[in-house]
Amino acid sequence: METTAVGTRLVEVVVPVHNEQRALRESIARLHAYLATTFPYGFRITIADNASTDDTWGLATELARELPRVRAVHLDEKGRGRALRRVWSESEADVVSYMDVDLSTDLDAFLPLVAPLLSGHSDLAIGTRLARASRVERGPKREFISRSYNLLLRSVMGAGFSDAQCGFKAVRTEIAQALLPAVEDEQWFFDTELLLLAERHGLRIHEVPVDWVDDPDSRVDILRTALDDLRGLARVARKTLSGAARIPMPAQVRRAELPRGMARQLPRFAIVGVVSTLAYLALFTMSRQVVPAQAANAVALLVTAVANTAANRRFTFGVRGAGGALRDQVEGMIAFLVGLALTSGSLALLPDGVSHGVELVAVIAANAAATLVRFLLLRVWVFNPERRRNAR
Known part of the structure; x- marks a missing residue:
């Protein structure tokens, strides 16, 4: 029935x-x-x-x-x-x-x-x-x-x-x-x-x-x-x-808004991230010719992490001047270690003898996860404006 x-x-x-x-x-x-x-x-x-x-x-x-x-x-x-x-x-x-x-x-x-x-x-x-x-x-x-x-x-x-x-x-x-x-x-x-x-x-x-x-x-x-x-x-x-993705929605639909400042920060962080990823892939590919994959990954990630923190400090979060730059880099190393753990783990899971292309796919996927962690760490901790005001 x-x-x-x-x-x-x-x-x-x-x-x-x-x-x-x-x-x-x-x-x-x-x-x-x-x-x-x-x-x-x-x-x-x-x-x-x-x-x-x-x-x-x-x-x-x-x-x-x-x-x-x-x-x-x-x-x-x-x-x-x-x-x-x-x-x-x-x-x-x-x-x-x-x-x-x-x-x-x-x-x-x-x-x-x-x-x-x-x-x-x-x-x-x-x-x-x-x-x-x-x-x-x-x-x-x-x-x-x-x-x-x-x-x-x-x-x-x-x-x-x-x-x-x-x-x-x-x-x-x-x-x-x-x-x-x-x-x-x-x-x-x-x-x-x-x-x-x-x-x-x-x-x-x-x-x-x-x-x-x-x-x-x-x-x-x-x-x-x-x-x-x-x-x-x-x-x-x-x-x-x-901004071309905006369309009219039914009036009764509840809208959500980005946290304050994030609408400006996200596009800038994305630009820095794309440049950093391309630099990482170039360094990883070059280093891989002379050292094992894990070492090439660590070197490429360390160099790009330092540059990434400096670029986001100035471009994404608007921090100017040399004051506190060293501390920011030290704290940014936490994000580096997260990225290193994710990429090293993804490489370790690969079977022996895989092609360089498979290695690249693995580190790209791991770097994508590390990018999200990096943004959250930089926004809520390293370059948090309230924390910086309290420090001063």
């Missing part, structure tokens, strides 16, 4: 598909049965076919005829982001969501995902595979790539959410339709761009730990997707620094 919907609230579940004739019928039937028997709100399942060349579209239309509250939409071009944009922008539901067709995420997490949005407690909700309460089964390669990517988001872009790539998300419809015109990507980076834009505008992002099992038949091109994501991150960073 189907459950009775709570009031007239409607949740639209989009399942983007491309050449998924093998899994489509079983997955949609399972999803429909689960929602019809356990979900306390009204729902609609929309199969969004992205230019499939097999019998996916035929199966989708059959399922729409056979199952109540299932419909099918066809797009002539590929792209998960394109499919979500099409359905979400036209939806009249209270909440729009999506999940991958393989249903890798346990469906028991769906109600906790959308409930805070229907209650008005949150604006967006994401499933996270990186929480302690999550139970995840996937190979070490995907695990490393996923964690490195999300670490990069948190350290370089300042993201507060933990898992940008889990195919299990929901948004209040009015929020989605306000954000969509500013989201440029039509492929896999669509999720990340949407979340970064939402966070930039002070929207509330709710995270739900999920149980997740990797689909061994996944056909995602990991390398191409990673490169596209990096290009997308660079584009979003440019828009954010230029």
